[in-house]
Amino acid sequence: MTDTTTWDRAAGQEPRRALVGDLLRQAREAGRTSLTAPEGRRVAEAYGIPTPAEGLAECSDEAVALAARIGYPVALKIVSPDVLHKTEAGGVRVGLRSAAEVRGAFTSIVQNVRAYAPHARILGIQVQQMVPAGQEVIVGAVTDPTFGKVVAFGLGGVLVEVLRDVTFRLAPVSAQEAASMLDGIRAAEVLKGVRGAPAVDRAALVDLVVAVSQLAADFPEIAEVDLNPVFAAADGAMAADVRVLLSTTDAVPRRRYSREEILTAMRRLMRPRSVAVIGASDARGKIGNSVMRNLVDGGFPGEIHPVNPKADDILGRKAYRSVTDVPGDVDVAVFAVPARFVPGALEEVGRRGIPNAVLIPSGFAETGEEALQEQVVEIAERYGVRVLGPNIYGYYSTWQDLCATFCTPYDVKGPVALTSQSGGIGMAILGFARSTRTGVSAIVGLGNKSDVDEDDLLTWFGEDPNTACVAMHLEDLKDGRAFVEAARATVPRKPIVVLKAGRTGAGARAAGSHTGALAGDDAVYDDILRQAGVIRAPGLREMLEYARALPVLPAPRGDNVVIITGAGGSGVLLSDAVVDNGLQLMTIPDDLDAAFRAHIPPFGAAGNPVDITGGEPPATYEATIRLGLADPRVHALVLGYWHTIVTPPMVFAELTARVVAEFRERGVEKPVVASLAGDTEVEDACRHLFEHGVVAYPYTTELPVAVLGAKYRWARAAGLLPGRDGGVRR
Structure with missing residues (x-):
């Protein structure tokens, strides 16, 4: 079996990439969003993907000559950059066994396509060797908005649309991961041979999955790769059809932080020695008052600095007109002011050199104020401030006796760290913890996730000696690969439980290939979270119970x-x-x-x-x-x-x-x-x-x-x- 590492050592690696890169560049320069079938075949050859013998005919005589050279039976397929779904256009004929059948099929295909798409450019007809019989499977790759390039494997042909029995992994994959994909579909037994049928060549299929995953990973400009059907037999596997779709836009890289930078910032966020409350208040019922009271009454041992230009003293502590007036080092600034005042106050936090801002107020992207949130992110990045929120309930770090929230306090220390993207779910977490006396190390609201998100917190909780289990409610991931990286570093030491809301395939509706249509949001999340070793909870109750119970149970040592x-x-x-x-x-x-x-x-x-x-x-x-x-x-x-x-x-x-x-x-x-x-x-x-x-x-x-x-x-x-x-x- 071929491992991903062998691709990097393989002879001809650079010429192969150059050849494929030239094909992709030429297609994009021509304004095309897909490769033609002959171009797809050249890409497949470059990556060692077996395809049938074929040739391009521009007239019926050439088609007959090609068929004679390839050997009957043959298939004919339209070649047009404007016709993606060839069968729907009447652009495919198979099982042709004579020159007369080839001539008739050639004429029929051209007429069908002209009727289906009158303005389509017809480059010719592809004459292709009929693929030997075998089990139809699909191998493909798609660019997922959360995880980037993912590779897919499942049953192919018409079954792919009916059964949707497909599994996904992050690309590129190793041979071991590719083999797990073969075993991961519900119909895995079919590949082993049923009712007298021979088992398929697993090594050939594994090599095919690895090759497609590497192709997708090598070229960001490839949006989708679709090999469907692939005929898998006892002595090999061959892709009958190769479709390559190109991206119309270039991905905007997200700002990434190193592991050391994340740990440094999260350490000061979760173990602060000094906290400033911007918008602190003496008036009961105000968020700034609740945050101050929770910090004071919760017994936070560090310094608490209220910031309010209209007060001299709040809850017995000297108040400052601006955060720039606060003496000494400050680790965290908690914002309890209306959204419109956040950018100006954040500028002061940045100039003051405070590394973390906790934005409780709502009124940002969740209400359509994307520009205001983007302004906040720009200010924070300019000064190197990490932002938690906005639109959150705050956060608890119980081992530090820190209750930086306007919600009810909680002080039962324990090994469970909990996060939520939703404030309502956060309150459910708090209520569950209280009713079950679950000891927690932290409860953190993430809200709009303008900056700090699950992978930042997971990186910290993975190293935190007070945390033995991490449970996260999430509606999305900003950077799925960063999350997987953090999860893989954490799982060998402690379990991660995730409740992923939004079980929908709506993201696949506009897909241009079978693989793309199968890559529904939840299907990709489900497989890749499993690939990362994450335990996915089916509901809120299960997430909370898993988090509560897993630290209690010793690890099993057998089945x-x-x-x-x-x-x-x-x-x-x-x-x-x-x-x-x-x-x-x-x-x-x-x-x-x-x-x-x-x-x-x-x-x-x-x-x-x-x-x-x-x-x-x-x-x-x-x-x-x-x-x-x-x-x-x-x-x-x-x-x-x-x-x-x-x-x-x-x-x-x-x-x-x-x-x-x-x-x-x-x-x-x-x-x-x-x-x-x-x-x-x-x-x-x-x-x-x-x-x-x-x-x-x-x-x-x-x-x-x-x-x-x-x-x-x-x-x-x-x-x-x-x-x-x-x-x-x-």
């Missing part, structure tokens, strides 16, 4: 999951949840099966799930849980509890917590999750279990297993378990 339940019905539901989350139910060995049976009644059931039945005393729960924890072949436990008088909820919770703690003291750490069904007493029991390292939920069999599945997905992404995909595509 074998065992269910122990007091109710057969919950055992079935828990089994379904295990399968739905891509986990593996252990096949119980005979000796372990016999050991379980020794503790359960005859009408119970060993195997997996282990059904101890509902009337069993606490000793049965304890004995079976001990067996699961003690056996090194068992890697994770899922417990299903059913409320009974014989074993009340809190009794179950206390014995489970005690046994798990005992084994952890011995160095045996396995993830244990529990589902509790019963009266309201199970709620207190779940809280007790959570506080003692067992992730437990009342009234649901799905959520505890989903959390376990998320932990497994992170463990695989972090390299702690073999690389099988730990989650099901949803």
Whole structure:
């Protein structure tokens, strides 16, 4: 298989790039937005992409001569820079087996295209070798507005439009990543051969995906590459059609900061020693008053400097007419003034040398005031000020006792960092944290993301010793590649959970190729977030629960999951949840099966799930849980509890917590999750279990297993378990 690194070492690399570059330049100079079929073939040849033998005929006699030289059967296709969809124009005929058929097809194609597009330029007819039979797949690349060049693979031909079974990766890809794409489609088994059909040549397909990804990455001016169909057979793969679309505009590069620059700025933002509040106020009900009170009442140990030209003293602290009058170094300026006053105040912040500005006010791009926001960004970049916001609720950095927000204070310190693009979601995060007593290291609003965004914060949280898990609500990413880079650096040490809002394919409506039409916003996000090792949450509740639970669970050390339940019905539901989350139910060995049976009644059931039945005393729960924890072949436990008088909820919770703690003291750490069904007493029991390292939920069999599945997905992404995909595509 070909790895991306071999492309850079390959002989003829520069001549190949020069040839393709000349073709693209000539097409753009001619005002064209696509290459012709013969030009596409030359590009394919330069990158080692197999295509059928072919030639260009300008008359029927030339077509007949070419067909004789290539060998029958042949296909004829229109060549016109003005006809992208050849089949729709009646510009394709296949399976031609004689000179007479070729002549007739030539005339018919020209007539069809003239009727379809009277003003289209016809450069000739492409005479092409009929491709040997094989499984039709699609390989392509598209320029995504968030992630840049991405490569796509899936079933091809008409199936691509019906099933949309396609997977995406950032381009260029390695051979290993390309192979994962072959395995990542729902119909992956088809490629291995079904109903007597031979398996396709995987190595040839991998090489093809790698080549297309490198082609797209090498030339920013290429908007889309579309090989459809590609016929994959047991002895190779061949692209029957090559389409290359060109970009009509040049990308505007975004300002990028080095990792060191990001960490320096974020350190002063998240661990400030001095904060100025621009627009601080003594009047209750004003944002400037709420921010000041939260900073003071929250116990921030650093200096707090109110800035208000109409006040001498605010909340017992000297007020300054301008931020330029504030003495000493200031790390953060929090803005609590109307939007129209922000540019002038930001100029003063820049001249003062303050590195961070937190813009709480709304009234910028979110209300149509793009010019005002652009002015703010220009001022900030001119002075080197990093801007958080605007249009945010502020931020919390609990380990610094910093509550720089107009919302309610929160001071429960812990390992979870949470961010949100939406203020409403931010309040939901705050309420959830409070109701569940989730310890957080930070809660940060991002709002319009005029500057500081998820990749900046993720870079910081990845290094922050107080953060063990990062959860982010986002509606978009300004720079998807920067986010992926930050995620890849963070995932080996701590999990990242993302709730991506906006599951829409609207961005694909104007696409000019099959690949482009398949690159719906959510499809690309889904695959590339998975490629980066990020855990994608299906909803807000799941994002918050994953963030709360993942730091509690130890990392699994193997795939074998065992269910122990007091109710057969919950055992079935828990089994379904295990399968739905891509986990593996252990096949119980005979000796372990016999050991379980020794503790359960005859009408119970060993195997997996282990059904101890509902009337069993606490000793049965304890004995079976001990067996699961003690056996090194068992890697994770899922417990299903059913409320009974014989074993009340809190009794179950206390014995489970005690046994798990005992084994952890011995160095045996396995993830244990529990589902509790019963009266309201199970709620207190779940809280007790959570506080003692067992992730437990009342009234649901799905959520505890989903959390376990998320932990497994992170463990695989972090390299702690073999690389099988730990989650099901949803």
